[in-house]
Amino acid sequence: MTTTASRATGAAEGFKPWTRPEMAARLAKDIPEGWCVNLGIGIPLLVSNFVKGREVIFHSENGIVGMGGLQKPEELEPWLVNAGKQNVNLVTGASIVHHADSFAMIRGGHIDLCVLGAFEVAENGDFANWTTSLTDGVPAVGGAMDLAVGAKRLWVIMDHTSKDGRPKLLERCALPLTALKAVSRVYTNFAVIDVGPQGFEVIDMAPGLSMEALEAQTGAKLKRKAA
């Protein structure tokens, strides 16, 4: 039902939502060369596929500055893992730091951009991505809260609506927050939306999508970003 549901919606509305690779590529286009970027697990990781030819330095919170791609079976180095504990490579120029230094780098504002997934984003930049419930199951937080408050800017990449079709961009988050007033931009399968001083500002929309159709899928007011 997940992306399919959204796409079904798109089809019904007569437009074609962006695919995940398209979303990642759209986000990657906005990353200038030279930035140091931390990518969350999941869709955010796809972004690294679309910065080829530019020097972007990928940071992994377990202490890698200059992370490369996933290892191929023949290059196995089990002593190198990313934040998702996948085996990765280093790029030329990479360095290793310990956990306190790595989070000092994050908290101290030295990461230009963090890209995370989210369950909900509010029009004031609040967002929720770490747990759907504080009572059911065991919560886990990892480095999300540190990244959210520490990186110079936080962009969220996610489907525009939930698996069951409910809006994920809202006036106020209902789920437990990861950080307050932290998100500056959202890339969804429907649109690219800035979190401005007065709320959501639409920068870009999937081909064929109307502002009205987008608003119908969004739980907060939208306005077009002034050029």
Add this chain to the structure above:
Amino acid sequence: MTTTASRATGAAEGFKPWTRPEMAARLAKDIPEGWCVNLGIGIPLLVSNFVKGREVIFHSENGIVGMGGLQKPEELEPWLVNAGKQNVNLVTGASIVHHADSFAMIRGGHIDLCVLGAFEVAENGDFANWTTSLTDGVPAVGGAMDLAVGAKRLWVIMDHTSKDGRPKLLERCALPLTALKAVSRVYTNFAVIDVGPQGFEVIDMAPGLSMEALEAQTGAKLKRKAA
């Protein structure tokens, strides 16, 4: 007048004060092998001459763990200096850390012993060694206050009396304090004195010195340390 004055006093009293090398040797005898020790500038530095044959690790607050002796002219390595900015050697097993890590080592209680000089030591362990006046001249503090509160134990090595013959072991310090309740033992040219829960406790005296003569040179009550 300085050491000479003290010695003159000693001579007048019919005893022989310890020389500085003797004071340093007496202190060194109490350092067990394996300790990590920070020695202040001046008389404390002499202590390193008397631990030969034992592995004692000398720490220098500018980031050396495992400092050796002063460089000889033919071994000049200008990139190695101690806290007094003298050129020193490293011993086998030494490591280099940055200033924040070096003082984390100090403040965190990882230095077994710090040896400092002092102007005054009080019977409650307060001591003054960083400035004789907060108004005349320019004060400088360096790492003394950090070492005084951070090292596991602080021993002071100093002449028993000032240049003009006044006691330096006192009921209360008159000069600006370096740290409160920090000194656990004092090595002077007259005696070795613990700072106990009830005040100064004499452990050892220069040959020929009487308890009465020592008390006459001391500005606080003394008692013999229980064996």
Add this chain to the structure above:
Amino acid sequence: MVVGKAAIRCFGVAEASISDSIAAARVQGHPVQGRKQEIMIDKRVTSIADAMKGIKDGSTVLFGGFGAVGHPGQLIDGLIEHGAKDLTLVGNNAGSGRVEPLVRLLATGRVRKIICSFPRSAGSVVFDEMHKSGKLELELVPQGTLAERIRAAGAGVPAFYTPTAYGTALGEGKEVREFNGRMYLLEHAIRADVALVEAWQADRWGNLTYKLSGRNFNPIMATAAELTIVQAQHIVELGALGPEHIHTPGVYVNRVVHVPYGDPAPALVTTA
């Protein structure tokens, strides 16, 4: 000087026990070329059982590793053998599956509480069961706050302010303070009784290096415990590690045991 000692003991650096550790290390001393019969600093112990000596019930135990990489699994096994109970464990993860040492330690029921950032993973079944049934207390801490709280303990900083988790459920009940128009939480140092560390190289002074991502929490944990125990893949001669390339000065280390276990298992599962 009672006041001073008491003050230092607040951080858990009891003088006597440290001296004991040094004495214990010295017992391990043995004649070495050119210095025959002379006792010297030698923190190497010959068995994991020896490495565990003196760990008490009720201890707070730091363990290194980010998942399997840099995780001192053999020392955790040693802790199971040792038998200490009523433990508080501090590390990033709570283990997965049923066979790895950390999970088996949890299963013994000797762990009262775990302080970590990411207990949940695809296979964290034992943690899940024990936590849900109330047999294991959890203190969930954001990963950067966890790292900084451990670093602070080692650095003699009892508490510090951080923006992380302000306004969230994990910040509830914590002291809030504004600096320059931004809100921060007060966080306290996590000082431990024991640190279990995995290193790549170690010498007899306890100087350490770590391999690649194996570094993670290990260097800061080594600084934050009264008794730091290291399992090292390689034991090298004193002087073999360059002074400018040592990651953990031996001053922080009490015991080193040689555990040449090889590489961590390749891990491609998605957890954090």
Add this chain to the structure above:
Amino acid sequence: MVVGKAAIRCFGVAEASISDSIAAARVQGHPVQGRKQEIMIDKRVTSIADAMKGIKDGSTVLFGGFGAVGHPGQLIDGLIEHGAKDLTLVGNNAGSGRVEPLVRLLATGRVRKIICSFPRSAGSVVFDEMHKSGKLELELVPQGTLAERIRAAGAGVPAFYTPTAYGTALGEGKEVREFNGRMYLLEHAIRADVALVEAWQADRWGNLTYKLSGRNFNPIMATAAELTIVQAQHIVELGALGPEHIHTPGVYVNRVVHVPYGDPAPALVTTA
């Protein structure tokens, strides 16, 4: 998102100026084998004058070094040439004699205040004169507190507690708090506009190593300023510095200038 930006700006990390720095660095980019015509990260600048561009009047400037060792004297000279005034300097010492760059900078009258631990030395005549005549303000900070305040700024920690200087003249007026029976002072991060750093090796990303005692304050200062400028004895190819042996990741560095000045003067005078 105004609130967030404002909050980050409290720490002096203005987004625009950082981006400017990156842009400035990129301007220095030039074709390299195999990547012809492609612009890439290159933080090298070709002159000290270029390295100083944009430093504003009123800036807080960190300078590395413990005495002469690891001290970026040529960058200080560059700062004199550059002409910025109303400066606050932060470093361990206040210079000695009359010819070294730091002393000549003080003598220009462009320094309003100096924050340091050890201003006084045998030859600190210029500092002495200017301080006594009220032309130069002094904030005297214990050396470990100075280091930790700088490290805190780089680590996003606005304030922390330390036992150092409690009950002394240097603790007067500071907030006091008890933790576990011991008294501590609240100390605030020292965030700077500019850091002047001396390194041994640097590559085009700004990855750095330091030589022996030349390390001292340099790595923490590199993390604590909006604009970090490095003078490096050696420029090396990207990849020449081992990932496990880099002391400062290039992420912290904005500009690197090659200054192969050789060794610091041997110093046998007793100061601290």
